[in-house]
Amino acid sequence: xxxxxxxxxxxxxxxxxxxxxxxxxxxxxxxxxxxxxxxxxxxxxxxxxxxxxxxxxxxxxxxxxxxxxxxxxxxxxxxxxxxxxxxxxxxxxxxxxxxxxxxxxxxxxxxxxxxxxxxxxxxxxxxxxxxxxxxxxxxxxxxxxxxxxxxxxxxxxxxxxxxxxxxxxxxxxxxxxxxxxxxxxxxxxxxxxxxxxxxxxxxxxxxxxxxxxxxxxxxxxxxxxxxxxxxxxxxxxxxxxxxxxxxxxxxxxxxxxxxxxxxxxxxxxxxxxxxxxxxxxxxxxxxxxxxxxxxxxxxxxxxxxxxxxxxxxxxxxxxxxxxxxxxxxxx
Numbered sequence: 242x243x244x245x246x247x248x249x250x251x252x253x254x255x256x257x258x259x260x261x262x263x264x265x266x267x268x269x270x271x272x273x274x275x276x277x278x279x280x281x282x283x284x285x286x287x288x289x290x291x292x293x294x295x296x297x298x299x300x301x302x303x304x305x306x307x308x309x310x311x312x313x314x315x316x317x318x319x320x321x322x323x324x325x326x327x328x329x330x331x332x333x334x335x336x337x338x339x340x341x342x343x344x345x346x347x348x349x350x351x352x353x354x355x356x357x358x359x360x361x362x363x364x365x366x367x368x369x370x371x372x373x374x375x376x377x378x379x380x381x382x383x384x385x386x387x388x389x390x391x392x393x394x395x396x397x398x399x400x401x402x403x404x405x406x407x408x409x410x411x412x413x414x415x416x417x418x419x420x421x422x423x424x425x426x427x428x429x430x431x432x433x434x435x436x437x438x439x440x441x442x443x444x445x446x447x448x449x450x451x452x453x454x455x456x457x458x459x460x461x462x463x464x465x466x467x468x469x470x471x472x473x474x475x476x477x478x479x480x481x482x483x484x485x486x487x488x489x490x491x492x493x494x495x496x497x498x499x500x501x502x503x504x505x506x507x508x509x510x511x512x513x514x515x516x517x518x519x520x521x522x523x524x525x526x527x528x529x530x531x532x533x534x535x536x537x538x539x540x541x542x543x544x545x546x547x548x549x550x551x552x553x554x555x556x557x558x559x560x561x562x563x564x565x566x567x568x569x570x571x572x
Contacts, residue, residue: 351544393515406537
């Protein structure tokens with residue numbers, strides 16, 4: 242389709258070129274060959290009478306006009322996508338939509354795995370791509386690279402719609418046969434014992450857990466023996482050692498259901514966190530996305546009710562088999 246002598250298909254190529262600033266990567270982004278992308282760039286340059294992207298060393302750098310076009314072109318494409326996805330009603334039983342959701346490995350384990358099991362029963366054609374938090378989750382949401390962002394409420398971008406999902410608090414986890422502590426731990430023990438901590442993302446401030454920030458504000462310093470890249474790795478590095486870890490309660494409860502771990506209350510008042518969801522304002526009327534958000538919320542509520550009633554937590558698919566205490570905790 243042409244508008245004012247402009248081939249509107251070139252808008253997709255222009256967005257990819259300005260995002261990737263590389264013809265090969267831009268082509269992969271929209272499933273075009275590198276020669277086809279070079280041809281699209283040539284046509285764009287001819288229409289705008291501007292290089293759009295110029296070679297600086299080994300990189301393509303946007304010209305001032307290219308920079309000015311990036312945001313409105315992205316906004317236009319996102320509005321178009323939202324319009325195409327909008328329907329007067331949404332039928333989960335027949336949908337073939339794919340949703341891209343960004344979240345931590347902790348939320349993926351304690352919630353999203355169960356969400357996908359439930360969605361398969363009622364929406365068998367729906368698919369998901371679960372992405373870890375990158376350098377800038379906010380940019381991924383703003384650019385439309387993801388449909389939904391899940392993270393602690395305090396870090397969500399406020400310019401887009403968001404809603405709370407569930408509240409969480411922290412506990413201390415140790416090997417079940419730890420020789421130095423019983424069913425409680427003092428603050429002196431907590432600060433003196435070696436710790437395993439998780440810093441899973443690329444943002445140094447955001448990716449420190451609330452307990453780290455709290456202790457820092459209180460002027461306390463603990464001994465950190467091991468730093469891991471995922472919350473799910475914490476129990477593995479605690480077993481068979483005198484190390485301890487501070488974990489989300491839901492995740493600790495899950496691992497303690499099949500590993501010889503003890504869960505202890507923290508010896509200080511650590512503020513809870515609120516996990517929440519955010520989506521782009523252009524998708525506010527997307528009934529399919531609203532259905533997914535409701536499924537996330539209802540699943541979280543039902544899992545909490547099950548835990549309160551004393552039923553065993555759902556174990557994530559792929560969880561290792563049970564082992565005896567002596568085999569897994571040889572202290």
